[in-house]
Amino acid sequence: MFENHAPADIVIPTFVEIPIKSTSSSSTTAASASRITTPTYSSSSTTTITATTLSSETPSTTITTIANAAAVTSSNTTATASATTTTNATTPTYPTTAAVTTTTEKVATKANEKVKVLSLHDFNNPATRPRFLTDMRESLIELGTFYIKDHGITTEMTAGAMKTVQDYFALPLEEKKKMLIGNSRHFRGYKLIGEEFTNNQVDHREQLQFGPEQSALPSFVPSQSPDYQGLQGPNQWPTSTLALLPAFQPHILEFMRQLETLSHRLMEAVALSLGQSAHYFRDLFSETPYYRLKAAKYPSVKNTKAATIGCGAHKDTGFLTVLLQDMVGGLQGQIPATGEWMDTRPVPETFIVTMGEAMERMTGGLYQATVHRVLNNMSGQDRYSIPYFFDPALDTRVPNQIENLDRSAHLDFSNAQTREELPKADGENFCGLGITTQDDVSFPTTASASSSRQSAVDEKEGWSSGALVFETVHRCHPEVYARWYTREE
Numbered sequence: 301m302f303e304n305h306a307p308a309d310i311v312i313p314t315f316v317e318i319p320i321k322s323t324s325s326s327s328t329t330a331a332s333a334s335r336i337t338t339p340t341y342s343s344s345s346t347t348t349i350t351a352t353t354l355s356s357e358t359p360s361t362t363i364t365t366i367a368n369a370a371a372v373t374s375s376n377t378t379a380t381a382s383a384t385t386t387t388n389a390t391t392p393t394y395p396t397t398a399a400v401t402t403t404t405e406k407v408a409t410k411a412n413e414k415v416k417v418l419s420l421h422d423f424n425n426p427a428t429r430p431r432f433l434t435d436m437r438e439s440l441i442e443l444g445t446f447y448i449k450d451h452g453i454t455t456e457m458t459a460g461a462m463k464t465v466q467d468y469f470a471l472p473l474e475e476k477k478k479m480l481i482g483n484s485r486h487f488r489g490y491k492l493i494g495e496e497f498t499n500n501q502v503d504h505r506e507q508l509q510f511g512p513e514q515s516a517l518p519s520f521v522p523s524q525s526p527d528y529q530g531l532q533g534p535n536q537w538p539t540s541t542l543a544l545l546p547a548f549q550p551h552i553l554e555f556m557r558q559l560e561t562l563s564h565r566l567m568e569a570v571a572l573s574l575g576q577s578a579h580y581f582r583d584l585f586s587e588t589p590y591y592r593l594k595a596a597k598y599p600s601v602k603n604t605k606a607a608t609i610g611c612g613a614h615k616d617t618g619f620l621t622v623l624l625q626d627m628v629g630g631l632q633g634q635i636p637a638t639g640e641w642m643d644t645r646p647v648p649e650t651f652i653v654t655m656g657e658a659m660e661r662m663t664g665g666l667y668q669a670t671v672h673r674v675l676n677n678m679s680g681q682d683r684y685s686i687p688y689f690f691d692p693a694l695d696t697r698v699p700n701q702i703e704n705l706d707r708s709a710h711l712d713f714s715n716a717q718t719r720e721e722l723p724k725a726d727g728e729n730f731c732g733l734g735i736t737t738q739d740d741v742s743f744p745t746t747a748s749a750s751s752s753r754q755s756a757v758d759e760k761e762g763w764s765s766g767a768l769v770f771e772t773v774h775r776c777h778p779e780v781y782a783r784w785y786t787r788e789e
């Protein structure tokens with residue numbers, strides 16, 4: 301889930317309200333994804349969302365412990381308090397995250413019984429696929445979130461990824477600092493606790509960022525090339541760290557590879573659930589989607605005054621987030637219709653799947669980007685989570701809206717066919733599910749593009765995926781931007 305974590309002095313952009321209208325077929329055909337330029341900042345806007353929180357058997361409890369939040373079920377909740385949630389935003393000319401900060405925090409006590417657990421087996425089986433797609437559509441219209449089980453990633457792999465991450469965070473600080481995110485133009489590496497903000501409030505977590513393992517583009521020139529071209533590049537793997545943790549690099553790389561496979565499959569299901577062809581997003585995303593893997597540690601704290609929130613309320617900006625969390629709990633999602641917070645509790649052997657703002661926008665608001673947050677962790681146990689943010693190739697121009705989208709609550713999915721089941725188009729290089737990232741994404745050479753601050757949104761042509769991703773990461777990690785993007789080296 302991502303990712304709207306800006307330092308206090310950084311203005312936070314929000315989704316630009318662009319009137320919903322159908323655009324030309326060339327701009328809405330996913331396959332016609334085109335090369336793009338980058339964004340511009342513009343005026344500011346303020347949105348206010350009012351959220352009602354629920355008190356528990358212990359009424360009006362302010363946020364105190366994760367355990368409290370998780371221990372209460374919806375059957376004994378009463379609405380007693382309200383919280384005002386405010387978005388302060390400076391608006392760039394393309395959609396990005398609405399950051400949300402709760403000004404009155406109460407423990408959300410609604411359980412997550414509303415969030416469905418879907419099985420990918422049901423999608424793979426033609427007999428159960430219509431039911432799966434119906435459930436997926438319903439979940440995404442109502443909440444924007446579901447759990448996925450039977451996802452094909454083994455428990456050995458997920459447990460191994462968690463262990464790898466825990467081992468990393470347990471390294472001496474000096475070792476972790478060798479991988480500081482500020483060392484990397486590509487926004488990869490380690491971020492100290494207390495250096496990340498969501499809507500002016502410090503998040504209480506340390507984190508690690510990874511992306512596709514690629515070579516940097518030799519043609520990239522800061523302040524001349526579009527900024528997003530600087531995102532392509534290698535991860536940080538300091539030799540001494542690898543000597544201490546030999547399984548670290550292979551495990552992270554393999555986990556990302558498997559998450560990419562899963563995300564493609566989920567996007568195929570999302571396309572079908574929207575009444576589109578199974579190819580729809582695959583054609584848009586190309587064979588080289590841009591993704592980010594984040595590993596976060598939320599240390600358990602004793603003093604509530606030390607930190608009030610693990611991660612402030614926000615929507616993820618991209619298309620799809622697949623999140624692995626441990627069993628500690630603390631993640632909450634907001635029910636869009638009511639503003640109620642519910643605990644998105646850990647469910648063993650599942651990932652949480654959440655839509656981001658790009659999906660919300662492309663579906664004209666039919667599918668929700670869920671506002672979510674992580675409560676301050678006072679459970680006595682450190683919490684770890686690993687979200688994976690999945691977006692199209694950086695040089696993709698994304699159509700503003702899917703054309704002729706059927707907005708009915710229910711569609712007939714009896715004939716929904718997956719990519720393998722569809723007849724292959726002539727010359728189609730069908731990749732199946734064993735996708736790997738490539739090392740040779742060729743971006744446009746951009747002597748003409750004088751800076752990143754060019755418009756990423758064109759109401760007819762759609763928006764720049766790379767510019768949107770760059771805006772998000774640059775806002776979260778301004779130290780990287782200041783060092784690597786503001787002057788020629």
Ligand SMILES: O=C(O)CCC(=O)C(=O)O
Binds near residue numbers: 304594
């Ligand atoms: O740690 C979590 O469970 C959620 C993190 C999150 O939402 C984010 O980093 O965008």
Ligand SMILES: [Fe+2]
Binds near residue numbers: 301303614616672
């Ligand atoms: Fe998030």
